[in-house]
Amino acid sequence: MNNIQIENLLEKLKIEHYIWLNEKQVQVSCPLAPWLHKNGLDKRPSCGISIKGKPKFNCFTCGESGGLWSLVDTYISLSRDFSLENLRDELLAKDDVSLSTKFESIVDNTDWLYKKEKVIPLKHCLRNYSELEKRCRAYLIKRRVTEKTAKEFDLRYDRKSDRLIFPVKDQNNNIVGAVGRTLRNEYPKYKNLFGFKSGSILGGLNKVNDRNNNILVVEGFFDLLVCYRFAQEIGLDVVCSWTAHLTKSHIDQLSSLNKIVFIGFDGDAAGEKGWQGIKKLRRFFIDIRRAKIPKEQDIGDLHRQQFFDIIAQLRKANLTSFAFL
Numbered sequence: 603m604n605n606i607q608i609e610n611l612l613e614k615l616k617i618e619h620y621i622w623l624n625e626k627q628v629q630v631s632c633p634l635a636p637w638l639h640k641n642g643l644d645k646r647p648s649c650g651i652s653i654k655g656k657p658k659f660n661c662f663t664c665g666e667s668g669g670l671w672s673l674v675d676t677y678i679s680l681s682r683d684f685s686l687e688n689l690r691d692e693l694l695a696k697d698d699v700s701l702s703t704k705f706e707s708i709v710d711n712t713d714w715l716y717k718k719e720k721v722i723p724l725k726h727c728l729r730n731y732s733e734l735e736k737r738c739r740a741y742l743i744k745r746r747v748t749e750k751t752a753k754e755f756d757l758r759y760d761r762k763s764d765r766l767i768f769p770v771k772d773q774n775n776n777i778v779g780a781v782g783r784t785l786r787n788e789y790p791k792y793k794n795l796f797g798f799k800s801g802s803i804l805g806g807l808n809k810v811n812d813r814n815n816n817i818l819v820v821e822g823f824f825d826l827l828v829c830y831r832f833a834q835e836i837g838l839d840v841v842c843s844w845t846a847h848l849t850k851s852h853i854d855q856l857s858s859l860n861k862i863v864f865i866g867f868d869g870d871a872a873g874e875k876g877w878q879g880i881k882k883l884r885r886f887f888i889d890i891r892r893a894k895i896p897k898e899q900d901i902g903d904l905h906r907q908q909f910f911d912i913i914a915q916l917r918k919a920n921l922t923s924f925a926f927l
């Protein structure tokens with residue numbers, strides 16, 4: 603069990619006062635006090651709950667102790683609140699809760715990533731940051747990610763692994779995993795976290811806008827972060843497929859959006875190979891076209907105007923092809 607689940611449990615047992623002694627132990631006023639304590643109160647508070655391994659509890663005042671769920675059973679029979687009988691399943695079933703909790707716990711305290719809301723990142727105010735923070739921000743600047751975009755995509759930094767963390771979210775904005783980019787040139791450069799499988803979902807789906815008719819698919823999440831900023835100006839969606847290849851799930855997600863698809867894979871052999879594979883799947887889409895990326899460049903390397911020119915070309919090409927229908 604995690605801390606959030608415990609706090610939800612305490613709320614259900616109507617415990618308002620608790621103190622976390624450390625990550626795994628919380629001191630609470632005894633939930634059984636109304637029935638088993640003198641005066642029905644526990645002011646100290648004298649009941650300890652530990653979630654180290656199998657969750658346990660122990661109250662020094664009434665002497666009740668054992669597994670946490672036996673405490674819940676005792677509470678139910680004393681309070682006669684049978685609505686709590688499914689509490690255990692309710693609290694433990696929510697996998698997505700524990701995933702976002704895990705996410706929050708590795709990457710908390712990264713407000714410094716977004717201290718300024720300006721579009722251009724803060725080269726000027728770096729001196730207020732620690733060395734690690736400076737390096738992380740400098741890396742974002744190098745990759746042309748603005749603070750505004752970093753905040754919009756909820757980017758985080760994990761000190762322990764020294765990785766910049768990109769949370770992967772589905773269309774309902776639920777976290778389904780994360781990808782961490784090392785800042786110290788470790789292998790692998792990109793690491794999938796929380797059991798995330800990159801073939802299962804496109805990155806950036808949570809930012810897709812129903813009003814846009816075109817969607818651009820790029821390879822990496824840094825390409826996504828750079829292109830997203832430009833694309834917003836011209837009513838274009840952007841997602842990333844993590845490599846120059848679309849899986850069956852990616853194709854299902856893309857085709858269900860009913861948009862004209864622009865493929866913005868890198869201008870290298872892998873990008874070309876990926877495009878040749880996708881061309882055969884034309885029938886799944888309204889239309890699908892490849893952006894002309896200069897040789898050995900990524901779409902995320904382009905300057906704003908270059909990017910606009912390439913998209914304008916793609917849009918014109920679409921009009922032409924419709925004119926002949």
Ligand SMILES: [Zn+2]
Nearest residue numbers: 632661663664
């Ligand atoms: Zn007690």
